Amino acid sequence: MQEVQLMVTCLCDAIYGEVAISTVQVLEKLGCKVHFPKNQTCCGQPPFNSGDWENSKLAANHCISEFQKQDLPVVVPSASCAAMVREGYKMMGLGSPLVIYELSEFIADKCQLDSVKTWKSYPHKVAFHQACHGRSIGLKDQQETLLRKVPNIQLVAFEQAEQCCGFGGAFCVTHGALSEGIGLEKLKNIKESGANEIVTGDMGCAVHLEGLIKKHQMNLRIRHFSEILAEVLI
Amino acid sequence: MRSASASKVTARERALKTLFCEPPQAQDTASAIKSYVLDHLRTLLIELEAQCLSNGIQVHWANNAEDANQIIVDLCKESAKPGDVIVKAKSMATEEIHLNHHLDEAGFETVETDLGEFVVQIDHDTPSHIVTPIIHKTRKEIAASFSREELGPYTEEPKELTMQARAHLRKKFREAKIGISGVNFAIASTGHLVLVENEGNNRFCTTAPDVHIALMGIEKVLPTPAELPLFLPLLAASATGQLLTTYVHFIKSPRQERETDGPKAIHLVILDNGRTNVLQGPFREILKCIRCGACLNVCPIYRQASGHAYGHVYSGPLGEVLAPALEGVESFGDLAKASTLCGACQEVCPVKIPIPELLLEIRHRANSPSTSEKLAWTSFAQASQHPLVWKFGLKLLPLAPMARHPFLTSWLKRRTLPTRVGRDFRGWWNERS
Numbered sequence: 001m002q003e004v005q006l007m008v009t010c011l012c013d014a015i016y017g018e019v020a021i022s023t024v025q026v027l028e029k030l031g032c033k034v035h036f037p038k039n040q041t042c043c044g045q046p047p048f049n050s051g052d053w054e055n056s057k058l059a060a061n062h063c064i065s066e067f068q069k070q071d072l073p074v075v076v077p078s079a080s081c082a083a084m085v086r087e088g089y090k091m092m093g094l095g096s097p098l099v100i101y102e103l104s105e106f107i108a109d110k111c112q113l114d115s116v117k118t119w120k121s122y123p124h125k126v127a128f129h130q131a132c133h134g135r136s137i138g139l140k141d142q143q144e145t146l147l148r149k150v151p152n153i154q155l156v157a158f159e160q161a162e163q164c165c166g167f168g169g170a171f172c173v174t175h176g177a178l179s180e181g182i183g184l185e186k187l188k189n190i191k192e193s194g195a196n197e198i199v200t201g202d203m204g205c206a207v208h209l210e211g212l213i214k215k216h217q218m219n220l221r222i223r224h225f226s227e228i229l230a231e232v233l234i
Numbered sequence: 235m236r237s238a239s240a241s242k243v244t245a246r247e248r249a250l251k252t253l254f255c256e257p258p259q260a261q262d263t264a265s266a267i268k269s270y271v272l273d274h275l276r277t278l279l280i281e282l283e284a285q286c287l288s289n290g291i292q293v294h295w296a297n298n299a300e301d302a303n304q305i306i307v308d309l310c311k312e313s314a315k316p317g318d319v320i321v322k323a324k325s326m327a328t329e330e331i332h333l334n335h336h337l338d339e340a341g342f343e344t345v346e347t348d349l350g351e352f353v354v355q356i357d358h359d360t361p362s363h364i365v366t367p368i369i370h371k372t373r374k375e376i377a378a379s380f381s382r383e384e385l386g387p388y389t390e391e392p393k394e395l396t397m398q399a400r401a402h403l404r405k406k407f408r409e410a411k412i413g414i415s416g417v418n419f420a421i422a423s424t425g426h427l428v429l430v431e432n433e434g435n436n437r438f439c440t441t442a443p444d445v446h447i448a449l450m451g452i453e454k455v456l457p458t459p460a461e462l463p464l465f466l467p468l469l470a471a472s473a474t475g476q477l478l479t480t481y482v483h484f485i486k487s488p489r490q491e492r493e494t495d496g497p498k499a500i501h502l503v504i505l506d507n508g509r510t511n512v513l514q515g516p517f518r519e520i521l522k523c524i525r526c527g528a529c530l531n532v533c534p535i536y537r538q539a540s541g542h543a544y545g546h547v548y549s550g551p552l553g554e555v556l557a558p559a560l561e562g563v564e565s566f567g568d569l570a571k572a573s574t575l576c577g578a579c580q581e582v583c584p585v586k587i588p589i590p591e592l593l594l595e596i597r598h599r600a601n602s603p604s605t606s607e608k609l610a611w612t613s614f615a616q617a618s619q620h621p622l623v624w625k626f627g628l629k630l631l632p633l634a635p636m637a638r639h640p641f642l643t644s645w646l647k648r649r650t651l652p653t654r655v656g657r658d659f660r661g662w663w664n665e666r667s
Contacts, residue, residue: 008659014628018656024663036663041618047611049575051597055615062619091594132576136590160240164534168574170607173644175572180648181538182574185236211649 002110003033005067007076007085007100010042011203019203022230023077023103029233030111034075037066045084049169053092060089064097074100077226078202083136102134103226104142104201113149120232121152127195128155128225129186129209131202132164143201143225150232158193160185167208183212191218198222235369235540242366242531245475246582253467253477264468265586267461268522271453272513278422278455279504285425289487291500298507299331305503306333306414306447307340313445313499314411316341320443321406323429323436324348325416326364326525327449327505329547333414345406347435349399356383362541364548365473365527370540403435413439413497417450418524419465420502423458426486427502430469430479437481446485446497452509453521465524472526472584508560516595517559522585523552529579529589535572544569551579555592558600567600606640625660 004027012020024034044059063085067074076082082102090096107113128144147153166172166182173179187209190198198220200206206222213220250257271278283293294309296302310320320342322328334355337344346355350367354360357379361367368376373390381388386398415436419428427448429436440446456465470476489496512521530536530550541549546557546566554573558566570593579589603611617623634642635651645651 012659014631015652015654017654017659017662020659021657021662038660039621041621041624042614044615044618047614049594049597050571050603050607050611051594051599051601052603052608052611053598053601055611058615059618087591088594091591132574132578135577135581162578163537164574164576164578166534166538166574168576170641171571171574173641174607175535176644176648178535178538178572179574182534185538207652208649211645211652214650215648 001031001033003035003072004075004106005035005037005070005072007040007043007067007074007081008036009076009078009081009203011207012077015207016203016224019077019224019226022224022226023075025230026103026107026226026233027075029116029230030107030113031115032111035070035072037069040066043081043084043088045081045088046169048084048088048092056088057092057094060092060094064089064094067098073106074098075103075106076100077103077224078133078204079131079137079139080133080202080204083133087136102137102139102201104146105137105139107146108142113146116233118234119149119151120234122150122228122232123152123154124197125154125156125195126197126199127158127190127193128161129165129190129198129200129205130162131200131205133202146229147199147225150228153228156193156195158195159189161189165205165209167204169204172208179208180212183208184216187212187216187218187220190220196220199225199228201225236537238366238369239531239537242475243582246471246528246531249471249475249477253471260464260468261584261586264464264584265522267456267464268524268585271455271457272518272521274457275452275455275513278457279452281422282420282425282455283504285422286502289425291425291427291487291502294501294503296503296505296507299505302331302449302503302505302507303333303336306449307336309445309447309501310337310340310342310412314342317343318411319343319345319406319409320412320414321345321347321403321410321435321439322351323413323415323431323439324351324367325414325449326547327416327451328414329361330507331449331505333449345403345410347403347406347439348431349396349433349435352399352403353379360542360547362549363527363530364525364550364552365530370542403438407438407442410439410443412445412447413441413443414447414449415439417448417454417502418469419462420450420455421457421459421462422455424486426459426484427500428462428466429483429485430466430481431483432474432476432480434481436483440483440485441496444498445501446488446499447501447503448485449503449505451505451507453523468584469524469526472524472528472582512559515559516599517555517592519587520552520555520559520592522587523556524585525552526584527552528582528584532578532582534574534576534578539572544572551589551593552587555587555589555596558596563596563600564602567596567602570596570600604640610639610641
C-alpha cells in the first residue's frame with residue numbers, strides 16, 4: 001500500500017473542506033494510506049508571489065519541517081501549491097526538500113486507475129478550466145484525461161479555454177478591475193458553451209470565479225475534479 | 235482588440251506547426267543560440283564592427299539614449315538641413331530613445347512610413363503593441379484621421395485607406411534625404427544587417443535616400459548567417475503567424491562604384507542603454523528577446539488593458555521585465571505586479587524566456603509593499619508558523635470584512651465573500667480517526 005501525506009492547502013483548510021475530503025477519499029479508493037500532518041499551515045506562496053520572500057520563507061520553513069517528520073511523498077489538490085514547493089522554494093534558496101505531487105499527476109504516475117472496476121455516471125455539462133500553474137510543474141492534460149474517463153460526463157469546449165481566469169493571488173486585489181475583467185470574460189465564454197458547471201484543479205481560480213459568479217448571480221457552480229472522482233469511483 | 239490578439243495566437247500556432255516538426259525543439263534551439271550570443275556578446279560585437287567597417291558601413295557606439303540621439307541628429311545634420319524629410323521604418327529601438335522628438339527639435343520633418351506607425355504619428359499617439367502599433371484603433375478612427383489630414387476623400391475601406399497612405403508616403407520617400415531603420419538581426423561573421431517587414435516601406439527607407447542610419451540594441455547580433463533559417467521563420471510565425479515575412483532585407487554595404495542606386499552611406503548605431511547592466515544581472519535572459527510580441531498577444535492582462543496602460547515603450551509581459559531591467563526596479567518594478575503569473579508568455583516565447591520567474595525576481599528585488607500589504611504578509615507568516623493561531627484564524631474568517639484591509643475592500647467591491655460550503659476538513663478528519 002502506498003502511503004502519502006496530504007497537503008490540504010489554505011483554501012481547502014479555510015473554505016473548501018469538501019475538496020480536501022474528496023481528495024482523501026479518492027486516494028483511499030485508489031489504495032493509498034493517507035496521513036494528515038495536523039500542524040501544517042501554508043506553503044508560503046501568497047507572500048512569495050508578492051515579492052515578500054522574507055515572510056514567505058518563514059511559512060515555507062514551517063511547511064518543510066512539518067512534512068519532513070515523515071519520509072513520505074506529499075500529495076496536494078493544487079498545481080499552484082505544488083509549483084511553489086517545487087519551484088518557488090528553489091528560487092528562495094531552500095532547495096528541493098519535499099517530494100510533492102499534484103493530485104492528478106500522482107494518480108497518473110503512481111496509481112492504478114484500472115483497479116476501480118465500476119464508475120458511476122456523471123451526466124453533466126462541464127467546462128474544464130485548466131489552472132495555469134500546472135505549466136510550472138509540467139502538468140499536461142492529466143486532469144482532463146481523468147475527467148474524460150467519467151461515464152456520461154459531457155466536457156464542452158469554450159472560447160479561449162487556455163486563458164487564465166484572472167485570479168493571480170494578490171493580483172486579484174491589487175489589480176482588481178483587470179482581474180475582474182479577465183474573470184468575467186472567462187465566465188462569459190463558459191456560459192456561451194452551455195455548461196452549467198466549471199471543473200478545475202485549483203481552488204484559487206475557484207474562489208475568484210465563484211465570487212464573481214455570486215456577485216453577478218450567474219447560474220454556474222464550480223467544483224474540483226476530486227469531488228467528481230470521489231462521487232463516481234465506487 | 236481581444237479578438238485580434240486571439241486570432242494572432244491561433245495563426246502563430248498554425249504557422250509554427252507548418253514550419254517545424256517539433257516547434258518546442260525549435261524554441262529550445264533558438265534559446266540556446268541566444269544564450270551563446272549573450273555569453274559571447276563582446277566578441278561578437280567586435281567581429282560585427284570589423285565586418286561592417288570592411289564592408290563600408292560606418293559603426294557608432296552609443297552608451298545611452300542621449301548618446302544615440304546625439305549621434306543620429308549629428309549624422310542627419312551632416313546630410314540634411316532643417317525642414318528636410320527623414321523617412322523612418324518601424325523600429326522599437328528608436329521608440330526606446332524617443333528619437334522622433336529629437337529629430338523634430340532639430341527641425342527635420344520626420345515621417346513614419348510603417349502604416350501603423352504613420353497613423354500613430356498623425357494622431358500624436360504612441361504605439362500600443364511592439365509589432366502591430368495600432369491594434370487599439372478601429373477602422374473608423376483611422377478613416378477619421380486620414381480625412382482630417384486631407385490624405386483623400388473619406389473612406390472606411392482598408393484598401394483605399396492604404397492607397398491614400400501609399401500615395402502620401404511615396405512623395406515623402408522621393409523627397410527624403412535620410413532613411414532611418416532598426417535592425418532585426420546583425421550577422422557578426424559577415425556584417426549583414428537583416429531587416430524583416432511586410433509593407434515594403436523598409437526597402438524604400440533603406441534604399442531611396444542617400445543616407446541610411448540603422449539603430450540596433452547590442453543584443454541583436456547573431457554569430458553567422460547559418461542561424462537565419464531558424465530565426466527568420468521563427469520570428470515571422472511568432473509575430474504575425476506568417477511562414478516568412480513578405481520582405482527580408484540583407485544589407486551589406488552602401489552603393490558601390492559600379493552600382494546606380496542605394497544609399498551612398500550607411501551608419502550602424504549600436505545602442506547599449508542599460509543592456510550591459512542587464513547582461514550582468516539577474517534579468518539577463520530578457521536580452522534574448524527578439525521582439526516578436528507573441529507574449530503580448532497571449533497575455534490576459536495585455537488583452538484586457540492594452541499596451542498604453544503599461545506606461546512604457548515596451549508593454550506586455552516583455553515590457554514588465556524589460557522596463558524595470560533597463561530602467562531600474564525602483565522606477566518600474568511595480569509593472570511586474572501586473573501579472574497573474576499564468577505562464578502563457580513563457581510557453582509561446584520563441585526563445586523560451588522564463589518571464590514568470592523573472593517577474594517574481596523583480597517583485598522580490600523591488601519589494602516595495604504598501605504598509606497594509608506588509609502588515610498582511612507579516613501576520614500571515616506569523617500565523618503560518620503557529621498552528622494554533624492558524625486554526626483559530628481560520629475560524630475567524632467570516633469576520634474578515636471587519637478588518638477593513640484594502641485587499642478585502644478591493645475583493646468585496648467585485649466579488650462576494652467566500653463562505654464555507656459543506657464540511658470542514660479538520661473536523662471530518664478528527665471525527666474519523
